[in-house]
Each structure stands twice: as C-alpha cells, then as structure tokens.
Amino acid sequence: MKTVSYALALGVSCLMVACATTGSASPSAKPVFYPNAKLNAVGQDKANQEAQSCMSQAIGAGLTPDEKDNAIAHGAEKGAAVGGVAAAVGALVRGKGVERAVESGAGGAAVGGAAGAVSGAFHDKPNTTYRHYVQRCLKDRGYEVIGWN
Numbered sequence: 001m002k003t004v005s006y007a008l009a010l011g012v013s014c015l016m017v018a019c020a021t022t023g024s025a026s027p028s029a030k031p032v033f034y035p036n037a038k039l040n041a042v043g044q045d046k047a048n049q050e051a052q053s054c055m056s057q058a059i060g061a062g063l064t065p066d067e068k069d070n071a072i073a074h075g076a077e078k079g080a081a082v083g084g085v086a087a088a089v090g091a092l093v094r095g096k097g098v099e100r101a102v103e104s105g106a107g108g109a110a111v112g113g114a115a116g117a118v119s120g121a122f123h124d125k126p127n128t129t130y131r132h133y134v135q136r137c138l139k140d141r142g143y144e145v146i147g148w149n
Contacts, residue, residue, distance in 0.1 A: 027066030027126045029148035031134060038142035047143060054137035063130040 023029065031051045033039050039047050055065075091097075091104035126148070135145045 024147065024149045025126065027064075029126065031138060031143075031145045032147045032149050033138075034144035034146045036142075036144050039144075050141055050143065051134065051138060054134045054141075057137055058130050058133040061133065063133055064127055065130050067125050067127050 030048070033044070033047050033051075042050075059065075087104040087107060091100050096104070131148060138145055
C-alpha cells in the first residue's frame, strides 16, 4: 500500500512539473512579434520559421533556452531533507519508537523530495542571454520582438 502511495505521489509530481514548463517565463517560450512592415510583408508563418532559425543559431553558439542552475534537483534535495527529518521527529515525539521513526523518515523523504522537485520546477527560468541573442538575430532580419509567450 505504501509503495502505491509513493508511486502515485511521484506520478502527480511529474505531471505538475510538465505543466510548470509553459508560459512566457518558461524556457520553451517563443518570440512574439510586433506587426511591423516586415511581419506584414512575409506573414506569421515565415516569421516563425525565422525565429526557429535564430533559436537554432543561439543554441549553435553554445547558449541554452534555460538557466542551468539545477533548480529541480536542489528543490528535491531540500524537500527530501525537510520531509524526512520532520516525519522522523514526528514519529519520535508521538512515541512510536526508533524503528517506526526511521520508516516514517524514509516515507517523509520520498514525499518531501517529490514536493521539492515540483517546487524547483516552478523556479526554472529562461536564459536572458539566449533570448537577447534571438531578439538581436530577428532584429537584424527586420522583425520587432515585443515579448515571449
């Protein structure tokens, strides 16, 4: 029963991580164009192709769309530590004994680690240098980027 609960918690956490990776603040965001003369002349499809080309150039130059600060791993580590210690201390305070405290600590670490990983995913942030590179590339091609979405 405990294994099923842990697996369910991990599955829900993974789903939440997947949902957290969209939107304007996500590394997967794409440039949004101002409808200037260039965009009006070539159309949105061509502009999107140009944006993809510029993003590929940025990656080729060694940049990545997201900051590489391991926010998910750091969140998981913190969550596991806090969850494990809190559960173990809680079991000891309730007089459950050392064996039960260790078992509770392991369960708390699993749940805390999953929760920490989800929290870390929400701190995933885009690489501003990558975005500036893409925007400059598009500007050189005549486009105006007004944001990312």
